[in-house]
Amino acid sequence: MQDALKVESIGKKVKLCGWVRTRRDSKGGFSFIELNDGSCMKSVQVLAEAGLSNYESEILKTGIGSSIEVVGEIVESPGKGQTTEVKAETIKIHGYADRATYPLQKKATSMEYLRTIAHLRPRTNTFGAIARVRNEVSRSIHSFFQSRGFLYVHTPIITASDCEGAGQMFNVTCLDLNDIPRKPAEGGARGEINFEEDFFGRPTHLTVSGQLEAEIYATALSNVYTFGPTFRAENSNTSRHLAEFWMVEPEMAFCDLEGDMQCAEDFLKTIFTDVMNNCGADMEFFNQWIDKTVLETLKHIVDSDFVRISYTEAVDILVKSGHTFEFPVSWGIDLQSEHERYLTETKFKKPVIVYDYPKDIKAFYMRLNDDGKTVRAMDVLMPKVGEIIGGSQREERLDVLIERMKSCDLDPEEYWWYLDLRRFGTVPHAGFGLGLERTVQFITGMGNIRDVIPFPRAPKTADF
Template identity: 50%
Template sequence: MKHIDIKEVLQNKELIGQTVTVCGWVRTSRNSKNVAFVELNDGTSLKNVQVVIDKADDPDYKDIPRVGTSLKVEGKLVEGRNAAEINVTPADITVLGDCPQDYPLQKKGHTLEFLRTMPHLRGRTNTFNAVMRVRSVLAQAIHSYYQDRNFIYVNTPLITGSDCEGAGEMFRVTTIGFSQDYKTEDDYDAADFFGRRAGLSVSGQLEGEMAATAMGKIYTFGPSFRAENSNTPKHLAEFWHVEPEIAFAELDDVIEVAEDMVKHVIGTVLEKCPDEIAFFDAHFEKGLKARLEELISHEFGRVTYTEAIELLKKSGENFVYPVEWGCDLQTEHERYLSEKVFGKAVFVTDYPKEIKSFYMKQNPDGKTVAAVDLLVPGVGEIIGGSEREADYDKLIAAMKERNMNLDLYSDYLDLRKYGTVPHGGFGLGFERLIMYTTGVQNIRDVIMFPRTVGSIR
């Protein structure tokens, strides 16, 4: 049906004095002697449009639409006290979908935990309405960033026969299911759809490298899947992943792209979502806007892993997880470095090879790899990347040390045989970027339908 977005009605001054048609859901309603008031929202704006119902010709009008009811309204747009509003009579209102009194979102102040129990409705709240708009703007900004810089957007497979991380924490894909018809696991795999074991991809990186060594600069933006039994505020079983891969690039080039991209997308959100950022600043993190503006106004810090360990050991902090060279940095360590030591985003480079993935370039010291993580205040790590190992023999050795099946990676290894080049890239957890940009503390609250261990509603 023909109608105008409420965002357009609130922002376009040329519509004042004209008859407009809007659709939306009732956020609040109240009745008085001569008029009634309805706040209507269609999801295009954090702000509602007020509909003023003149009861002069129908003083007995009592059928004020309840909260949650969907309406079509046609009336004259006029300047109100604080914003444009629509003047109508009861006859100008069409109920599209009535809402009973047991509508669960009638009251304000529901906790985010409670709202997770109703993923089908929580998008109508101010919080999730704002989160989803920020998410949309961030996604578009990411695409624009790479498209404007000659990166090619590629779609890597979601079903794969190899494990990018080498960790085995993959969801298995099968058409057979439970069966006692096979004597061995190899027999089972051979009889399955692909004739070999398959799983949902944990990352598009390996295929991304193949694309980059043909097209130079590529990026992927799609879902990844991790079958980790992790129930923390930072983990999802299904999440969205941004993964650029850059040929003819070393670690410093990867870091430069990562910093530039983060600053670009956050700057875009500050420009395009001022109402949403103000909302999150008021209700989720005081000083959020200032923090984001501060982030993009300075160069990010940089420190090696070895230097970071020394800083943590000398801090005097009583960390839950002890700090020693060779340990994997935990969130408490990451946040201390970004919040207390540097007071800004910081790149940590050159991690011990034992705690990083097989594909990372080995440094001349024989102990570390050319890896990088970007740590940001309030969240910790949001980017992990590296220069990739381009030396065939070194890559083979690293894979053998991890007892990996080289046959599963034959195509990947061929890249190091046929015109190998220095190359690198990184992965950005999209939901973690949204958390950082909004101040929302739980990753389940920045995606419409969170998939976590024990929960798939």
């Protein structure tokens, strides 16, 4: 269908299959059908003349949503709005869509409504464009890492490590919830659940991160990345959170935090560039109808260096800003949304990488700095969507890591395999996690993360 829109194609005979977007009739004895197959933003205008054998009997019954197959010649269009059109020789109807009951209309509808018809929303301009951009982002992610020699590693979705430390996990069980097996208990009290009778013989969950497993492969194969679904059972009701989302997690051996930050910056710029180069029409659509600043913002980001400031500098900037925040700023607090917004949207007006956070607000596996107070963590903050990447250099020193675990009330015994990586041939290494949906959200300007994933999973939301 993309070829049918090109001037060079004039004179060629084509077969086009797709769904009718709209039909306009002329009493002059012909109809215009706008046909779209999702391969690109634009629809093809099909000219259906009354001379076609099924014009009265079938073609005039088609409308938005009908699926048809057109054979005809690509000709120059005399009308405005398109350079080419297809003069139909035959039109075969695959399926009608009743115009009175078909939920989509030839007009703008709300995102909230389209979410209730998630099985039909990919037929709209907006969701078609999102699907194509999401595809391009995914393709670009693989291409970026593959071209740099990273190995794609599949980490498990079901995990038995119940303390990955990144939030509330979903339980995975085959136990009969109406008759849960329990261990014997003293004094008639209810005993603990006996997971030995469960499928895996122990409690299991859906993964919240593939990082720890990725570290195993990075400390054997050097540079690796994971790309797959991730699950958080947090009761988050926001436009930036999902219970099931896709995450990219590179893990690089013999790499420090500087290398990690450079990789993250190059990575984001590559994705943005690829989308602008390969999804031009889709991006123009978003820029016109969703957010009039997305193209300008993406170009600006690709052409400029990300700001890099330490947490201490960030706090200093916020304190000296003279800006009154709802949550006062002082060294040691976690940065709030309003603080991140100030840095990315007001102060620098571009992505900001904040690094070297206080150890008390970050995970145990992040490498301790010589000051004993901060760790080699970094967050990439974007205007509007906030944190898009979170990463760190990992603690590779066995004794320091064990101490950190203890002070975080974690049992080193549980992480025996993770500690083995430091025990045998340890290496400095670093990595980060990128939220795919937040990336697509940022690129497209879509306001709600539930609209950039085909079938959103969120609290009380799993209808499709």
